[in-house]
Amino acid sequence: GADTVMDLSTGPDVKETRESIIRHCPVPLGTVPIYEAVQRAGNVPEELTWELFRDVILEQAQQGVDFFTIHAGVLREYLPLAERRLGGIVSRGGSIMARWCRVHGKENFLYEHFEELCEIMRSYDVAFSLGDGLRPGCVEDANDEAQLAELRTLGELARRARQSGCQVMIEGPGHVPLHRVKENMELQRRYCAGTPFYTLGPLVTDIAAGHDHIASAIGGALIAMEGCALLCYVTPREHLGLPTVEDVREGVIAHRIAAHAADIARGIRWAREWDRAVSRARRELRWDDQMRLFLDPETAKRRFAEVNADGTKTVCTMCGREYCAVRIFSESSPPEEAQ
Structure with a gap:
């Protein structure tokens, strides 16, 4: 929020x-x-x-x-x-x-x-x-x-x-x-x-109507990294009309991501620890933990379910089980040390 x-x-x-x-x-x-x-x-x-x-x-x-x-x-x-x-x-x-x-x-x-x-x-x-x-x-x-x-x-x-x-x-x-x-x-x-x-924002281009929350989040991440204290969000409907509830949600999420990215760049410890926790869960294919840690769990869960209809919680459909880089690496044995 x-x-x-x-x-x-x-x-x-x-x-x-x-x-x-x-x-x-x-x-x-x-x-x-x-x-x-x-x-x-x-x-x-x-x-x-x-x-x-x-x-x-x-x-x-x-x-x-x-x-x-x-x-x-x-x-x-x-x-x-x-x-x-x-x-x-x-x-x-x-x-x-x-x-x-x-x-x-x-x-x-x-x-x-x-x-x-x-x-x-x-x-x-x-x-x-x-x-x-x-x-x-x-x-x-x-x-x-x-x-x-x-x-x-x-x-x-x-x-x-x-x-x-x-x-x-x-x-x-x-x-x-x-x-x-x-x-x-x-x-x-x-x-x-x-x-x-x-x-x-600031918005970094004027051509993005319908997607101005992205143009704004790009500028917001950069100016926050440089020391801006507070970002005002922009919705996808900026320059077009009053936003809907979903527009507001999309705009807030985009700018929270921008602010978080800036916090990482500025060396704020808790921001980096949050990303580390996601990365550990991702390497270990702990899907439930990943979902809990994501900024927007609701959207992540919905999009995962849409393309993983079989309900698998081991790999996603981007690579499939056979080509999952995380699985392949984790299941490989470390090389024996040279005698």
Whole structure:
């Protein structure tokens, strides 16, 4: 399962929906308060006010939300940089704040009232997830001026949040080609003083619709190996529509595999021991133990049963008994020592 849950609900019943999720959620729950604020403003972003937003986060904090995504780094001066992009702005929260700034000709009110935000967050022990409203929405825009300008601002805001006694992490991209993933992590460290990084993938190609959980897991494994603290999963239905329950399951599994692969690469002992246990069971053809140890036993058991109809628990049908390398090697006698 997941280590955290985000409630990205929109619509008229968000408060009741969130209350139900909080009652049943066994892990930290995050929200994007700007969504409910816009709904209360009649779904017209320019009707937003600081006072309305403040009321929303106070109510959500009192409900028991654990962390808020706050798009305080989308500054008015950065909007021309986003205009020059291939993909523009793809963050919902980022686009809402960009529109508000343009219509009113004013600075982002979340940035202007950041000290007040810190007071509320500290009072209710809610953590900041500083949203990357200018994250790249295609690999062509990765590490561009708009993304990095916002990242520097998020680093500044993270410092201010810590000084105010608040917990904070920073959201990252997005869409980043493989050869620029490491650079992303290095820049985040440089600008954000080691603040935990939380990335949306990143997806390493834009052509994988229908399989975007794979494109995302590839980037996630690489950036986690470089030091990313938290991976946001992507489902196979990303860029196509709302996911089904099965889509969610596939996305979570893909990203747990990515995170585990990164843990191995970073030398985390328990991760390596888990793989060793699987390998020992595999060498000894202990199928029941293998199934228990796999990340997704349900799928492994189903796929094994589909092609091993005779119910054998000695070898699989990939090689069959005659050509099973594991069996052949284990049944061979060690060579006699030279006299």
